[in-house]
Amino acid sequence: MESPVVKNQKCSLGQFWTIRVWLKRDSGQYWPSVFHTMPSTCSCMSFNPETRRLSVGMDTGSICEFILFEDYNKMIPARTYQAHQGRVSVVLFVLEMEWLLSTGQDKNLTWHCSESGQQLGTYRTMAFVSGLQFDIETRHAFVGDQSGQVTILKLEQDSCSLVTTFKGHTGNVTALCWDPVQRVLFSGSSDHSIIMWDIGGRKGTAIELQGHNDKVQGLCYASHTRQLISCSSDGGIVIWNMDVTRQETPEWLDSDSCQKCEQPFFWNFKQMWDSKKIGFRQHHCRKCGQALCGKCSSKRSTIPLMGFEFEVRVCDVCHESITDEDRAPTATFHDSKHSIVYMHYEPTTGSLLTSGTDKVIKSLNMTWDSGLI
């Protein structure tokens, strides 16, 4: 799988409608080697190191395919797919199937045969798609959209069927990442959260990871170190230790009065009248899920084993039960110092690339102890 030349590559979406290949020189610096002018703005890309095939989605709805030479000093156009009406949002090349999967502004998921160039099938999604992953073994496509849903589709050669839909985010799904070994799907959202959907466990476990203060923009999984890397538009990069067993957050309980002190909540007019009490706002303890008044849930704590790396509201009893050991962080936090729009992790070199709204590409090195240099 590993190609020695590919290690030193990165491709960028240029502002003048160009595709550029950057080569890492002996000095350790990246220098541009070759570029290709494009007919319109590039919106997404997928690169396969084995075949050196680069698929570039564009604002016009077409996907341009290039083959890069072995020395990465030349690239030749191979094929153009008229895939969508409107901007291509995600493109994904699957070598094992010889499929080119893509989603676009026209809300269609389409897949083409990359050998013949023919369109094989199409599926109309509920909303604009912003995340796409594919499981080669079972031929399942995971589609994350702007309504916050993740749809699982089973793709056949020329047809597809809806398997199930996951709902968990309160904002758009902005990124998806599939780990085929553990059979876990990660979804990132504009609601600042990440959800880990344990599909392989077959128990319907969904674990929330709260470690960002802004929209999640990218997710990558480092399978050899079992770390999830996530980034957000405020420049934050979080490296999550996925060797830790985390618990699901509880369902929030419904009550008309505080489940500790029995003060009525403000909509409970009857009890307020009967006991001549003022109504209180309802809050929830993030650990036990009980519906509580502000006074009975005044404490704050991190609960890393529930995915809360930031302090959240907890009740007094739960606050007592959380030990210092429980509070040990299960993730490390880093600042890329630019507003990230895209992130790529290269497992063969351990390098993490981020590109930002400042039009800068940054290359960071992931170290074994979860650090970034």
Ligand SMILES: [Zn+2]
């Ligand atoms: Zn209370």
Ligand SMILES: [Zn+2]
């Ligand atoms: Zn509690």
